[in-house]
Amino acid sequence: MGTRNPFEPSEVVSRRGGAVKQPLSRDAIVAEALEQLTRDGLESMSLRKVAAALETGPASLYVYVHDLDELEALVFDRALTRVSLRGAKPKDWRERVKGLLTSYLKVLAASPGLAQLAFRRAAVGPNALRIVDALLGEFAGAGVDRRTAAWAVDLLLLYVTAQGAEQGQRGNDPENDQFKPEGAVMRAIRGVSAQQYPHIHAARAELVSGPTQRVDWALDSILNGIAPASRSHGKARSPETKPARSQGRVGQ
Amino acid sequence: MGTRNPFEPSEVVSRRGGAVKQPLSRDAIVAEALEQLTRDGLESMSLRKVAAALETGPASLYVYVHDLDELEALVFDRALTRVSLRGAKPKDWRERVKGLLTSYLKVLAASPGLAQLAFRRAAVGPNALRIVDALLGEFAGAGVDRRTAAWAVDLLLLYVTAQGAEQGQRGNDPENDQFKPEGAVMRAIRGVSAQQYPHIHAARAELVSGPTQRVDWALDSILNGIAPASRSHGKARSPETKPARSQGRVGQ
DNA sequence: ACCTGAACACCGTTCAAGT
């Protein structure tokens, strides 16, 4: 076996003309798997259930998909189709970056466990690449040097994906309405003793407050740390004195 | 397996050398599970193997551990024991924060799949809380306001955990500073077409370079964006809710 | 040559029977 690109479109689509039922295909398999993931969570997605839903035996899927790993990668990338790369385009490039990342986060949070796939086997499909490319383009357009841009995109995507993994934990079950995603964390933090963890105790309210604002704040902070101040054309900001750089290493 | 001779001494030499069999306990179970995780990865850790290693049936573990979920949470927190909370203490609080986070990252990267446990069920054990408390303490000592500190700790931990999840994948050698040549990510990025993904193509070298420097840069950037280094020693400015430059909402 | 039912080697969890 040489190196195989799982994202290469497969030519195998239909067998036999008449379609009484959906013909088995890679696309149908991935679509069904994503639907199961979105509906019931990562743990409820399985090759066997996909096969059953498509009315075949589990062995049949291996013609179209090499592995569960490969299926997961394909599912992840297919979900990224929902990320809007070209939505409203604000003037400020920072806002465009934030808009893209926010859309990405929304997609991750919508399907419980989806973000975890990003941390399993390397899932770098065409849609992920499109997102990375778009982000790099924004930084390049803003005049950020290549290495800073590359590392910034890495940082931003890792943070948002992690946030998505935390937000996309199970909790979509109508039966389990009481066990909200943040439930356990919140309870643990609220119940912390002032003696053992004085700083957590003091900040317990802030630690569990507004996830949405928090992400917004985080993205602003990161962007601010990476490319401080700005000569974003259009709005001239009052010039701060040369923004404090961290010590040397940052480069260029 | 065969029948057990009741007259045979129940002490058994462990596979790893001279140790005597420990009586079944929650601690022994968690220790064995963590050992399996560290040795063979997340997927190779199982309740049944833990039971086998401890020479019981799988049902016996349920006396000490409610669930696989609970075991995973316990394993994660036990691993955090290895994070050095009191090591060398640099003068600069930023360096102390970075030191702590770097130690955390090293622990995550050492056990493949360990970081993924952080994104499963909420794992907020005593050791995790100790780390959070220490970080909050550093920010408090630096004069950063409580909410900023709380959100900053959240941001930093999520980023580092995500990085740990990526580094703790199979095929990534923590000793090696470069991603392995045969790594899927690297192959995907290296092989990207200039027409489809121009910015990735242009930055392909930077995208796969030096993970260690990258983390260092990321932590500096985040800290810089959160609490810009003060020119005059002693006073750290804390940002407002939103850094000044963000204007307006992102359309969708 | 293609497809797939059945088999294989695992899982986590439960339960009734044995001590």
Add this chain to the structure above:
DNA sequence: ACCTGAACACCGTTCAAGT
């Protein structure tokens, strides 16, 4: 009352038999 072997309901993957 405690413990646990065996059973149950699932997995992913392989393979030989059937078409």
